[in-house]
Amino acid sequence: MSCYGDQHTMLSSDDVLPPPGDFQVLLLTLDSVSLSWSSPQGLTGPQTFRVTWGFDGETSSTRVKGGHHLEISSLKPGEKYQFNMATEGEDGRQSRWVSASLSTVVPPRDLKIDHLGDTSFTLHWSKAEGMEKVPQHFFISNCIPGTDTLTAITDDCHKTFSNLQPGTEYTVSVTTVLSNGEQSESVSTTVCTILPAPELLNVDSVDTTSAAVSWSQPPGLDQTQHHYQISYRCPGTELHITTTSSPSITLSDLKPATEYSVTVCTVLENGKQSQLVLTTFTTVPTAPVQLTVDTTSAAVSWNQPPGLDQTQHHYQISYHCPGTEPHYTTTSSHSITLSDLQCGTQYSVTVCTVLENGKQSQLVSTTLTTVLPAPDQLTVDSVDTTSAAVSWNQPPGLDQTQHHYQISYHCPGTEPHITTMSSHSITLSDLQGGTQYSVTVCTMLEDGRQSQLVSTTLTTVHFQWWRRPSRVAAVCVLLAVIIGLLDSYATSERDQLQASYNTLTKERDQLQNSLNTRTTERDQLQNSLNTRTTERDQLQNSLNTRTTERDQLQNSLNTRTTERDQLQNSLNTRTTERDQLQNSLNTRTTERDQLQNSLNTRTTEVDKLMKSLNTTTMERDQLQKEIERLNKASCPEGWRKFGSSFYYLSTEKKTWENSRQDCLERGADLVIINSEEEQTFINGFESVKWVWIGLTDSVTEGTWKWVDGTPLTTPRYWWSGEPDGGTDQNCVEIYYISSGQGVWRDFDCSFSQEWICEK
Structure with missing residues (x-):
């Protein structure tokens, strides 16, 4: 920002020296300026220039010798400064002043566009560096080439423009505006709204x-x-x-x-x-066809779908029973054997084709029911003349399934006896001695389904006390006793005992045969156990494989869950941004309504001001006539004329009140300063340093008024830090400065000094 000097006279002691030429002020930063000028016309050789600057009565000065450039720093941001320059001669003579004014208002910086859309965008900027605490607002304009400009005012460092045309280029500019009305240069940028996609x-x-x-x-x-x-x-x-x-x-x-x-x-x-x-x-692959299920095992097979001969693919099989989570497995062949199924349970089985990129075909499905297992290792634990104890092992896979067992037994030529139990053993009673029985056991579910039957046979003994092979020794002892008593018993009784002995010997042999049979069965059972152990290990390996596959699927599920959560978070973020934009739109609508109300208010005020202007114009005309009348009058002796007024400088010292009384007696009043020129004229009374003027706050502390009752507005020429007297210093004096316009300060009204009257 730059400003060229105005060639007008401010104050001179001698108008012989020519003033500097081409006086220019350039804003460098918010608190520094650069002054430049050319040599005065007609002067050669080294020259000296006097420079003054200030605002609101604060004045500084310096001399520049032999140069035509000066940088001034440490200025106050956001103020309007007056810069004055004159040529000085070696004898103290001074040319007329040339002056220029400049506001230390720096434009906004860091313009940035975000949230660019098809019908809206948001412009952000930063306050000028160093002006963050200076009261300010911003004037924004936005236009399409060839259309009317849209304007707005905001205190924020951002502005959202909405209801725009899609795919259109806009030019946006921002200007800093201070509370005193001073403005910076505009900074601008261009932005093109997005043509919205579907x-x-x-x-x-x-x-x-x-x-x-x-x-x-x-x-x-x-x-x-x-x-x-x-x-x-x-x-x-x-x-x-x-x-x-x-x-x-x-x-x-x-x-x-x-x-x-x-x-x-x-x-x-x-x-x-x-x-x-x-x-x-x-596109959907063709689904597998021709599902088959073997009636005795969970074997599933299918045909390869057509059209996939040259395409890498595999098959995903899912199976589950009601109330459980599906089990998943994959294979590249056209058949699979499902294991680790629950006994006697109906399964739903689905198969689909899966490509290398994870795309799946439609599902095809079938159902199968596993075989209910029969009781294992049916054993006759003990037999006597009228009862027998039978036990078995629970079939594998039924730990979590409600079930019981049905037991049936009979001897040849009789009807079967049937009973049920939930335990793994039963004692059959009321049997006939020395009789062979057939016993069958099967597993039953709650819905009445039965497993295959397992069976065994047993033979009850003739006598209860010979039930066990372990009593053979006791029988032998008893026979020895009987033989010892033969001499004392009859021959017929000996024959009976011999017959009993023969019978017992035969039964012992039968028991020995039974023992041998049981030993053979035990060995067979041991072999079966070994076989089952091998099968169990194989099943355990299958279980481990399925567990690994399950963990892999669980990891895949966790990954998909994480992705879903991330997408949900993104959705939530977009929803929040949408709500924020809606709130911004509502805020801008409210601001627009407030600005419309302000515009209406300003229109009313303009009408009132126009009426006041007309009234003031009439008063001005009357005053002009009075000025012309006064100008025709001669200047009284001892008074000085400036403009349309006469000024009197006292030759004695009095208090402020007595000074004013003296002026009133002369048909005048203490001087009222209405312009910069008048202030400069008053400062030209060089014979005294301090004089009273007609400004006081004695009525209301802090409210300065002239003696005619008008409030002090502008200009002000307070000295730095003034007024500072509080309730003790209620009257104003002007302090003479050899160059410039002088300064004011508040002082004790009871102090006696010179004064200036004006009429």
């Missing part, structure tokens, strides 16, 4: 050879001619391009199980295009 691009449906795609019309284009350009392709093929004026299209003649990328953009009549919006989809 919204909510969505793939509505996909099958093996076609896909339906739709989108929403961009906002702000209701009155603008436009259409949409759609392009789509799969890897390794040429791009297909088509156009439509509707917000949807059906793409046909696509390849099965193939990923396609689709882009859509808005196109204006002049060919200008929006940004592209993109989506992808994969």
Whole structure:
């Protein structure tokens, strides 16, 4: 910012020396300026210049010898400074003053555009460095070339412009405005609103050879001619391009199980295009067919779908029973054996084709029911003449399943006896001695389904006390006793005992045979146990494999969950930004209404001011006539004339009140200063340093008024730090300064000194 000096006389002691030429003031920073000038016309050799500057009565000065440039720093930001310059001679003579004024108002900085949209954008800026605490507001203008300019005023360092035209270039400028009305230069930038792209691009449906795609019309284009350009392709093929004026299209003649990328953009009549919006989809692979299930095992098989001979793929199998989470596994073959199933349970099995990029076909499904296991290791624990104890092991896989057991037993020629229990053993009673029984056991579920039967046989003994092979020794002892008593018993009794002995010997042999049979069965059971242990280990390995697959799937699920949460957070962020923009819009609407109200108020004030102007114009005309009358009058002796007024400098000293009384007796009053020229004239009374003037706050502390009752407004010429007297210093004196306009200070009204009258 620069300002050239005005060539007008302010004060001179001798008008012989020529003033400096081409006086120019340039703002460097918010608190420094650069002054430059040329040599006075007709002068050669070294020259000396006197420079003064200040604002609101604060004045500083310096001399420049032999140069034509001066930098002044430590200025107060946001103030209007007056700069004066005169040529000085070696004998103290001085040319007339040349002057210039400049405001230390720096424009805003760091203009930045964000939240750029199709119908709005937000402009941000920073206050000038060093002016952060200076009261200020900003004047903003926004226009399209060839249209009317839109303006606004704000105290904030940002402004949101809305209801704009999409795809249009705007020029925006910002100016700093201080509370005193001083303005900086404008800084500006250009911005082009975005041509909105289609919204909510969505793939509505996909099958093996076609896909339906739709989108929403961009906002702000209701009155603008436009259409949409759609392009789509799969890897390794040429791009297909088509156009439509509707917000949807059906793409046909696509390849099965193939990923396609689709882009859509808005196109204006002049060919200008929006940004592209993109989506992808994969056409549906043909599903597996011919599912088969073996009736005795969970084996599933299918045929490879057609069209995938050259495409990498595998199959994902999911199976579960009611009330449980699905189990997932994959295979590249066309069959699989499912293991670790629950006994006697119906399973739903689904199979789908999966491509390398993770795209899946539609699901096909079937159901199967696993076999209910029979009780294991059915054993006869003990037998006597009328009862037998039978036990078995719980079938594997039924720990979490409600079940019980059905036991059936009978001897040849009789009806079966049937009973049920939930435990793993039973004692059969009321049996016939020395009789063979057939016993069967099966597992039963709550719904009545039964497993296969397991069976065994047992034979009750003749006598209760010979029930166990372990009593053979006791029988032998008893026989020895009987033989010892033969001499004392009859021969017939000996024969009976011999017969009993023979019977017991035969039974012992039978028991020995039974023991051998049980030993053989035990060995067979041990072999079965070893086989089951091997199968269990194999099942454990299968379980570990499935556990690993489950963990991998769980990790995939966790990853998808994290991605979902991130997308949800993004959605929440966009929602918050939308709400903030809505709040900003509401705020701007309120500000617009307030500005409209302010405009209405200003219009009313302008009307009032116009009436006041008319009144003032009449008063001015009357005063002009009075001035002309006074100008015709001669200047009284001892008075000085300036403009249309006469001034008297006292030759004695009095208090402020007595000084005013003296003026009133002379038909005048203490001087009232109305202009800079008058202030400079008063400062020219060089015979005294301090004189009273007609300014006081004796009525209301801090409210300065002239003696005619008018309040002090502007200009002010207070000395630095003045007024500072509080309630003790209520009258104003002017202090003479050899160059410039002099300064004011408040002082004790009872102090006696010279004064100046004006009439």
